[in-house]
Amino acid sequence: MAPTSDRSRGTRAVVANGVGKAVLNLRRLTRGGGSALPGLVAERIDPRMVSRLVAQLPEGVIVVTGTNGKTTTTKMIVAVLEAQGKTVLTNRSGSNLSRGVASAILERSAWRGRLLEDIAVFEVDEASMPAVCEQLRPSTVVVNNLFRDQLDRYGELDTTAAVIGRAIAGLDGSATVCLNADDPLVASLARYGDRPDIRWFGVDAEGVERLDHDAASDSDHCPQCGHALDYTKAYYSHLGHYRCPDGHVERPTPELSLTSFESIDVHDGASRLTVDVEGDSISIVLPLPGLYNAYNALAAMCAMRSRGVALHDATDALSHVTAPFGRVEHVDVHGRGLRIILVKNPAGFNQIIQTFLGHPKGTRLMLAINDGLADGRDLSWLWDVAIEDIAPCEFVLCTGGRAADMALRFKYAGAEADVVPDMVEGIAELLRRTPEGEEAEVLANYTAMLELRALLDSQATLKRFWQ
Structure with a gap:
């Protein structure tokens, strides 16, 4: 019985691999990335x-x-x-x-x-x-x-x-x-x-x-x-x-x-x-x-x-490594330079403030904040971010599903932020307020970053996450 069992396991492994690869290629053709579904399908066939x-x-x-x-x-x-x-x-x-x-x-x-x-x-x-x-x-x-x-x-x-x-x-x-x-x-x-x-x-x-x-x-x-x-x-x-x-x-x-x-x-x-x-x-x-x-x-x-x-x-x-997808990513959109940076918790957000936003320079700033499953529904952590240490900005825009929460945090820090919940409108407003040839900072949590990059993809060439 052992040879038959080994043959059965080998067949299952080959089938799992083949079906998983087929799903991956189909996903890439239709949605632009393999993601996790192919692995889920293959593991169901052969754990x-x-x-x-x-x-x-x-x-x-x-x-x-x-x-x-x-x-x-x-x-x-x-x-x-x-x-x-x-x-x-x-x-x-x-x-x-x-x-x-x-x-x-x-x-x-x-x-x-x-x-x-x-x-x-x-x-x-x-x-x-x-x-x-x-x-x-x-x-x-x-x-x-x-x-x-x-x-x-x-x-x-x-x-x-x-x-x-x-x-x-x-x-x-x-x-x-x-x-x-x-x-x-x-x-x-x-x-x-x-x-x-x-x-x-x-x-x-x-x-x-x-x-x-x-x-x-x-x-x-x-x-x-x-x-x-x-x-x-x-x-x-x-x-x-x-x-x-x-x-x-x-x-x-x-x-x-x-x-x-x-x-x-x-x-x-x-x-x-x-x-x-x-x-x-x-x-x-x-x-x-x-x-x-x-x-x-x-x-x-x-x-x-x-x-x-x-x-x-x-x-x-x-000394030659480059930032991965969504981590300090530079994008040119209609002659404006946007720097996209992922923020997802107080410790990381504060390091971004320390590195990029703590020195007076008239920054143009947009924050895109969602509360998707990949972000966590509880965004009370925004109150532990050192917003008070952000140097005075030329303007601050808040967009995404939790834009109002982010803007409220700025208000309690003594700074004004404009709320544009719709991300399409938020991007348009950011580009309108940023002169051609100038730059702006865009901070986004995970699902907001994915949404933002998808919207910008029609206006700029962005690296795919699997590249």
């Missing part, structure tokens, strides 16, 4: 399809998770590996649930279920980590940070950390876990399972500014006793140098440490970083702005170092 396919990859799988920076960090790791001559399988669309990962694998598999890549790098939704890691059996896991996000979906941060902890506890004994030493809750994940190979990254730079109204400190209490942590350095939100007053936890010493950070070109997006690696210093000009992207680069370098990649090679690749 073990993903495990069978990734087992073919000779160098295994890297998984990146956390609240902010998953997409950018994943793209950075892919850039380094490709510069090393590796062929890499990744979920470029950013679809990071189990079915999205399955769809990315389907896209690159042959019709009979063969993968030819050397290695895979996937960003994975925090709540999906246990199920996805069980299928992928990653050899490296990176956790960037844990911030309050989509409370109506994830619940409190302790719950999210426990979910990721279960995934870490289930990893193979040889797996490496790279953790952000500056995030107390992320650092606490080291206690899950028998995990000797923990790699740490963090920031030790002096003179890094913090917004005056950055009160979005989501996890600044000891994970063990609950007492407020003592901080000697606080970079943003709850990231910094901390210790429990009762001695239960203390920031680990990172093996990769950012010792200096300088914004050198905010307009085009560039930062100068100095990274200390166990006594050796490496300099890099990162073509992405903000301290938050410096953390992403540290995470990527930590993962690469754990796999034996020389850091000088890694920094060379990182």
